[in-house]
Each structure stands twice: as C-alpha cells, then as structure tokens.
Amino acid sequence: MNVLVLLAIILCLLMVLIGGKKGAKSFISLFLNFGVLWVIILEMTLPQANPNLLAIVAGVAISCINLFFINEVNSKTIAAFIATVITITILLFIIYTLTEKAMIQGFGGEEIDELIDVYSLHLGVDFIKIATAVIILSTIGAIIDVAISITSPMQEIFQRHPSINRKELFISGLTIGKDILGSNTNTLFFAFIGGYLALFLWFKDLSYSFSQIINSKIFSAEMITIFCAGIGIALVIPITSWISALYLVRGRDKI
Template identity: 60%
Template sequence: MNALVLLGIILYVLMRWIGGEKGSRSFFALFLNFIVLFFTIIFMINPHFNPIILTVVACVIISCINLFYINEINIKTVTAFVSSIITISILLVVIVLVTDRAMIQGFSEEEINEIAVFSIYLGVDFVKIGASVIIMSTIGAITDIAISISSPMHEMIKHHPSIKKRELFLSGITIGRDLLGTSANTLFFAFFGGYLALLIWFKDLDYSIGQIANSKVFSAEMITIFSAGIGVALVIPLTAWITATVFIKQREKNESVN
C-alpha cells in the first residue's frame, strides 16, 4: 500500500474516532482546500487575472470551508468569518507594500540555478504573486484563531448571560493572549521546518550571517513568518470586539422579544 494512502487512512480514522462527524468534515475539508488552492494557482498563471483578487476570492472560499463547512453556520462561525476577512483585507495591503519595498518577488539566486533551462518571462506580476503566497500562508492560522476565540466567548455568555460587553471583550482578549504565543511559535517552526534543507545549504556554502539575512529566499521566509504573526495578533482584538458586540446585541434582542 502506498505510504500516502496509508497515512491518509490513519489520519481519517483518528479524526473520525476523536472528532466524530466534525472530524470527518475536517478531513474532507483538507481536500476541498487543496482543490481551491489548485485552481487558484492555475488562474494565477494566466496574466489576464489579477493575483490579488484571486487571493481574496480564495481566502473567502477557504474561510467558508474551514468555518461553515466544518462548524456549520451559526453566530460563532459568522463572527469568526467576518473577523478573518477584515484581518486578511488589512494584512493584504500591508503585505503588498512590504513585498514591493523589500524586493523579494521572483526567484532567488539559490533557486535560479535549478530553473536556468526554463524561461522566466512568464508575463505575470511577481510582486502580486509573492504577496498572494504570503496571504495564503496565513489564512489557516487566522481562521483558526478567530474560531478559537469566538467559540469560548459564546460559551461564556451562555453560562453568564448577565455579563457586560466590556467584560466579555476582555475575556476574549485574555483567551487570545493565551493563543498568541503558541500560534506564533507554531508558524515559526512550521516555516523553518520546511526550509531546514536551505539552512543546511547556507552552511555548506559558507554563507555569513549577513549574507543569510540579506538573501532573498531567507528574507521572503522571514517576511512570511512576521506577516503571519501580525495577522494572528490583529485577528485577536477584532474577533473579541466583533463577537462581544454581536453577542450582546443578540442578547438584548432576545430580551426585548421576551
């Protein structure tokens, strides 16, 4: 049996056993997200399509899959979705500006040797492509943090219906602070784990610390990590405020009806 198939079966069995129906949906959501990314990449190759617009559309679809398909449509997922999209919109502007000023678009010197036999005149805007790649790398973490804050806040107002808006908001901030450190470190090690071979290559080529820090491929990776961290930090207060506002208004509406 193919190793990939075997690992996929083990993953599904564990997710089904531990997560039940939601675990199964989470497993199939992986394939749905892959399909979205696959078609996004295909359209990005076409110079007639704007990569930034494609990225926004893809982020909206991925957010819907991760939130609504897995957790169904409810007040928790709606607030998490709105918070995620607002965060992505803010982050997208920042990333486009940083990518352009840092000049990390395109291929690095370390990568160019491997593709020297191919033409690099593709007719696409590599600044926008680079920004799109960074955004795609952050969307999963942002939606994860958003629902991780919204869901506990829903339980809090459910068990403490008289809680004030400020207290509910501060509770969301407290939850977010606990998630911030672990999420930032998770992103850091995930990206660096993927580029461990590159770091070994730097060592074999006797790169100095200055050469490593100024190399395009290393700078692009660090900007991705920092951008993901900024997105995670931004979504915490946004989710806490939006969730507190929506939940309190919903409570007041229910009280007025009763």
C-alpha cells in the same frame, strides 16, 4: 499499497474515531481546501488574472469550508468568518507594501542558477502580487484557527453569564487571545525551521556568512512570511473579540 493512500486512510480513521462527525468533516475539508488552492493556482497562471483578488477569494472560500462546513453556521462561526475576512483585507495591503519595498518577489540568486538554463523567466505576471498572494495563503490557516479559538470560548462565557456587558466580554476575548498569541507565533516559527532546515544546510555548504544569510532573498521572504502571519494573528485577536462581543450582546438585546 501506496504510502500516501495508507497514510490518508490512517488519518481518516483516527479523525473519525476521535472527532466523530466533525472529524469526518475535517478530513473532507482537507480535500476541499486543496481543490480551492488548485483552482486558484491555475487561475493565477493566466496573464489577465489578479493574484491579490484571487487570494481574497481563496481566503473567503477556505474560511467558509473550515468554519461553516466543519462547525456549521452559528454565532461563533459567523463572527470568526467576518473577523477573518476583515483581517485578510487589512493584511493584504500591509503585505503588498512590504513585498514591494523589500523586493522579495521573484526568484533568489540560488534559484536562478538552477532555473535560468532550463526555463524562461519571462512569464508576463506581476511577481509582487504573486508573492503577496502566496503570503496571504500561507497565513490564512493560522488566522482562521485563532478566530474560532476566540469566538468559541467567548460564546461559552456569554452563555454562562448572559448579563455580561459588551466591554467585559470584549476584555475576556482579549485575555483568551493573549494566551493564544504566543503559542501560535511559535508554531509558525518552528514550522518554518522544520520546513527549511535543508535551506540552512545549503547555506552552510555554500559557506554563507550571517549577513549573507539574513540578506538572502529566500531567507528574507520566508521570515517576512512569518512576521506577516504573526501580524495577522495579532490583528485578528482584537478584531474577533470586538465583533464577537458586538454580535452576541446585540443578539441578546434584540430579544
């Protein structure tokens, strides 16, 4: 049996046994997310495509899958969805500016040596927008995860203390977010180290100095991705806390 199929079956069984119905939905969402990304990638290859707009569309679609499909439509998923969309929109402008100023778009010198003799580099696409879209899609999962991790306990706090005011509920959300911030930022960092360990070995074989490593386009692009993801995580915490507190308290006051 193909190794990929076997691993997929094992993952599916474990998710269903441990997570039940929600675990099964989570497994299905993996393929739905892949489908969204595949369509977006195909669209980005078209000359008239706008990668930034496609990144926002993909972010919204992935948010709907991971929030509404898995956790259904309720107060916590609605608040998390709104906060995610707002954060992605703000982050888009930050990332685009950073990408343009840092000039990290396109291929690094190490990659050019392998590509220039085989492929044409005249693709007719805006690599700044492509790089921005790639970073957005790299951070969307972490932003959604933080958003739902805040709205869920905030809803529990509100149900336990229905008389709590908006400010107190907002502060509770910030407190929850502070505990999440450090762990998620470190998760992003170690994901980079694990995924690009071969890159560091390559730098060593090429006898790169420390200054050459940190100025390498490949290394800089990945570090900027981590920092932008960290910025997104930091931004989504107060945004989610404020929206969730507003949504919950306003719903109570209308009753």
